Amino acid sequence: MHEIAKKLSAHFLEKNVIQGWASIKDTIEQGYNSPYIYDFLFRDAMYHIGELWEKNEITVADEHLATGVSDLLLSKYHLEKKEMTLSGTDPVSKTPSNRAMFFCVEGEEHYLGLKMASSLFEEFGWDVYDLGSNLPLDYAEYSLKKWQPEIICISITIRHLLPKLKDTIERLAAIHPQATIIVGSRLHQEAAFLSCCTENTIIAKDAAFLYEWLNNHKSEASFVQKGVLL
Ligand code: B12
Numbered sequence: 001m002h003e004i005a006k007k008l009s010a011h012f013l014e015k016n017v018i019q020g021w022a023s024i025k026d027t028i029e030q031g032y033n034s035p036y037i038y039d040f041l042f043r044d045a046m047y048h049i050g051e052l053w054e055k056n057e058i059t060v061a062d063e064h065l066a067t068g069v070s071d072l073l074l075s076k077y078h079l080e081k082k083e084m085t086l087s088g089t090d091p092v093s094k095t096p097s098n099r100a101m102f103f104c105v106e107g108e109e110h111y112l113g114l115k116m117a118s119s120l121f122e123e124f125g126w127d128v129y130d131l132g133s134n135l136p137l138d139y140a141e142y143s144l145k146k147w148q149p150e151i152i153c154i155s156i157t158i159r160h161l162l163p164k165l166k167d168t169i170e171r172l173a174a175i176h177p178q179a180t181i182i183v184g185s186r187l188h189q190e191a192a193f194l195s196c197c198t199e200n201t202i203i204a205k206d207a208a209f210l211y212e213w214l215n216n217h218k219s220e221a222s223f224v225q226k227g228v229l230l
Pocket residue numbers: 038039042043046047049050051053054060063064067107108109110111112113114116117133153154155156157158159160182183184185186187204205206207210
């Protein structure tokens with residue numbers, strides 16, 4: 001883990017939004033991109049919080065506080081990126097507005113990974129519907145019918161919710177077989193997790209994977225568009 005992630009976790013725990021933002025801004029100014037900031041700053045800072053909790057050095061209340069500060073700074077980072085896009089200084093974006101829907105499986109409260117994923121899609125110009133944590137499956141079905149997204153992104157963290165993931169994938173794929181399902185999770189290497197996914201499910205281990213996927217999708221889309229023009 002980078003020293004900067006440990007430093008950031010201390011800012012989260014101290015509720016020090018100003019210093020937390022200064023660390024992130026410093027990394028942006030050094031030229032690091034969003035997947036680096038999400039995986040090696042935010043995620044690793046939160047994983048470090050988890051280690052402190054396991055060692056009994058902090059309480060659940062501290063974890064809640066740190067999550068709140070992390071969430072606030074993620075929103076701030078996202079808005080900064082959005083401004084850069086609008087002012088035309090950010091080269092990554094500007095793809096046609098395809099639609100993507102995001103949620104955590106029913107019962108799942110850990111939503112920071114999902115939030116990073118939805119922000120990355122938005123950075124690439126997608127029309128994003130982020131339905132957050134703990135979405136009842138009936139409402140995932142309802143939203144799929146309502147918004148008809150091309151991509152469905154799901155996040156899961158808690159192992160005992162894996163049967164719910166299997167159910168979710170099966171029911172959504174039955175409604176809209178053409179939609180691509182991407183599942184992100186810290187459990188991505190575990191056999192029990194993999195057995196809940198179908199052969200068409202895309203498994204995202206982190207923001208770096210998603211960034212590459214979005215770049216490939218963008219190149220393919222522009223290739224198809226050029227083909228149509230010819
Ligand atoms: C903060 C935290 C909490 C907070 C959650 C706040 C919130 N609303 O998000 C609180 C205190 C509420 C909490 C509660 C619980 N927690 Co908790 N929590 C954590 C902690 C410390 C950090 C989680 C986090 O934010 N990580 C940062 C994010 C960014 O990482 P990530 O989710 O892995 O995301 C990355 C990738 O996985 C991927 N990704 C993830 N989702 C997606 C989605 C898409 C579409 C894509 C492309 C990519 C992607 O990309 C991200 C970037 O790299 C972890 C420790 C850990 N090591 O994770 C424990 C941890 C996850 N919690 C754990 C547990 C057990 C619980 C509780 C059951 C505790 C309890 N007894 O009540 C409850 C369950 C609540 C629930 N029903 O969900 C266990 C989970 C074990 C397991 N797998 O089953 C952990 C691992 C702690 C531990 N070592 O035991 N927790």
